[in-house]
Amino acid sequence: MSLLSIQDLKVSFATRRGSVEAVRGISLEIRKGEVLGIVGESGSGKSVTSYALMRLLERNGRISGGSLTYGGIDLRQARESTMRDLRGREISMIFQNPRAALNPIRKVGHQIEDVLRRHAKATRSNARSAAIRALEAVRIRDAEARYNAYPFELSGGMCQRVVIAIALACDPKLLIADEPTTGLDITTQKAVMDLIADLIAERGMSAMVITHDLGLAAQYCNRLVVMKDGEIVEEGGPETLFSRPQHAYTRKLVDATPRPGASVRQLLPLDQRSAEPQLPKAETPLLEIRDLTKTYQGRSGPVHAVKGISFEVRKGESVGLVGESGCGKSTTSSMLVRLIDPTSGEILFNGRDLARSPARNFARDADRARIQMVFQDATDSFNPRHTARQSIAEPLARLTNTPKRQRVARVEELADLVGLPRPLLDRFPHQLSGGQKARVGIARAIAVDPQFLILDEPTAALDVSIQAIVLNLLVDLRTKLGISYLFVSHDLHVVRLLCDRVIVMRDGEIVEQGTAASVMETPSHPYTRELLAASPKPPLPAPPERTAAE
């Protein structure tokens, strides 16, 4: 018996350039106790579907066709007051970016009470104890004390638990989770997903999990639906979908999902795979880090962000730096790229100690051009008023003596190198897609022929299929140009694909380092094992030959 049934749903948005159809006639059902995963890349209409069924679409959006039925109630025709009674009591929702999803200036306990009292699950006198019980239900320790906390006093994972507590406070029958783990650390991600799965099972709820992460969906859902451009392209059990994807798009997604055993080339669709790259042998050291520390002066005493780490990066080598937020990996990369000064220690680059050259003056240092960085946020790291051409040309103009004419030629050469079509060079950042911006960011970083490139989660914000392309581009560039990489990431699968060696950091210390294979296959430190265990394990796809005939 189905709890929710969506028939031929269409959602359109009124924009300045006319009406845009975001969901184009999808039909799906969720049965009692079932967990349905909706998987798709950005713009596939997966979130819009969930907002439509909650009737929480933006002002310019409307349901333009089809029907939505929940437990016999027609959600499309229901009055707003009926919807308000349903929301939170029958159907609840949790969101990505949990910290922003909570009212920043209201105690979390009060936010839970608001829902409880709205749906008459508690009265003024017992609301407090009911809210504390709701916090305990999401396994928050010391719930009594957390009741009085504000969101900014809690970690991201803890905030997500509070969001879940709000959603589940009134025992709804259907839970919609919209990218519930995006932006959370990998171990937190696992803890949150496990918690959601446990609660769903405990209470016999149904759920709709919306995610771009195929691996995650496969692990936690009974059934998957793959969406593309507002349509459902395929539906099935996770195992079947992975082993025998029917639709070309599903195949592409399955392929692009980083997984153990696949090489970086195998992330690409079959027809786009070029020969495996021949990577240079790395022997001579390029960068040697010795006993590097960074201590910040905090309010309650000094904060040891990096506590004496040592490692080296050889010429032409790619080293992965892995760890969760707050482990000191960003501080480390900022020190290496010489944006901040270390408290003590040496940064030997080609034998010269860069730590002695203060960060303030490093822009004029001869080694400035040799160490470059690709930033995580491809949008915010560009001047919004500069075209792609200007952005790429800027380091050339500032760090080299290239005459203007040659700069123009060099920018076009770089565009070709990173696979950015030349006509796109005159576009502004907001006119480029995520993948194109990533290419511009890489082109800008390699414009001045650096020997060492720090890549700070360059694919974290990209869809998997785009990520696959960008990762391959990075591998190609390394083969062609012989640049050394320090690849900062929290995604172990991605690091395995791209790096020769891996460094695992925790609390400002290196807990383990070694070749990618040894760290991944036989981790020696319990923390590394914990990280590996926490990353989603997608079912292995069948060898490509079997479905290649499609």
Place this chain on the structure above:
Amino acid sequence: MAGRLRTIGLRITHAIPVILGVVVVSFLLTRALPGDPAVYFAGHAADEASIEEVRTALGLDKPLPEQFLVYAGNVLTGDLGQSLSTGQPVIEDLAHRLPASLELTLTALLLSCTIAIPLGVLAATRPGSAVDHLCRVLVTAGVSLPTFFTGVLLIYIFYYLLGIAPSPLGRLDFIYIEPDRITGFYLIDAAIAGDWETWTGALKQLVLPAITLTLFTLAPLARMTRAAMLSALSSDYIRTARAAGLTEDKVLFTYAFRNALLPVVTTLGMVFSFTLGANVLVEKVFAWPGIGSYAVEALVVSDYAAVQGFVLAMALLFVVLNLVIDLSYTLIDPRIGFETR
């Protein structure tokens, strides 16, 4: 809570150097004014010798640092000097005129808030609706009409044409007796004295200038409320609140409005400080015996003690105002006080 109290304490101690700076600046500023006060003080018929005499009597022949020490010492004992034009001690003049200005400004702001904030909220919840357009018209009119114009227009309509308003000649018509001074605010003093006739008389006088100022201060407040509400309403936590089925009132007021309050309070502080200084025009039009017109008159005749007193009083008021605003932030936003640095 302890963190919050510490921030409040810290914020109050921060005000001390500002006040010291204000004393120095008000002293230097008046010394930089063109014109020789000794000449004015000595009067028209004075000759060189008597001017010198006055100069010595005023202590103006001493070097600047010494003059400053004398001045600072006097300020500490509450002696701001003697006004040349009124012949009264400056401190008494200020004590008389500051409440007049404050009464006018506060009434206008109160009125302004009660109109602008609901208007901004309504406009934000119904973008593109009639209320939104009304808000836009009012805001545009408010900023583009200068206060002296609206003032004169209101007098023309309500006093000259309709005859409902009393003559625009100060705080109280001569037929009433000034209430005993307790706070200096006529409305409050009359109420304390239980003299409701005077209270009504004072209120009648207050209405037109207050409306003039209200129209002027309405614009930034309504605009800011609308913008702050719009951005609050589009944030993620509002979506969470809606998804939890909370009522629209709860979403609007407990969730959106409290978050939108911060920028509104900031704007309120700014509006308050600039109206206090800038309502000279309104005071002139309505012959309101406020601090603004006092300062202008003093400035014209190089009455430096009065100008100095005015600058000092205003600056202190600004310091106190900013303090109050900062403190009200800590009440609205729990995040303040925990920030590093």
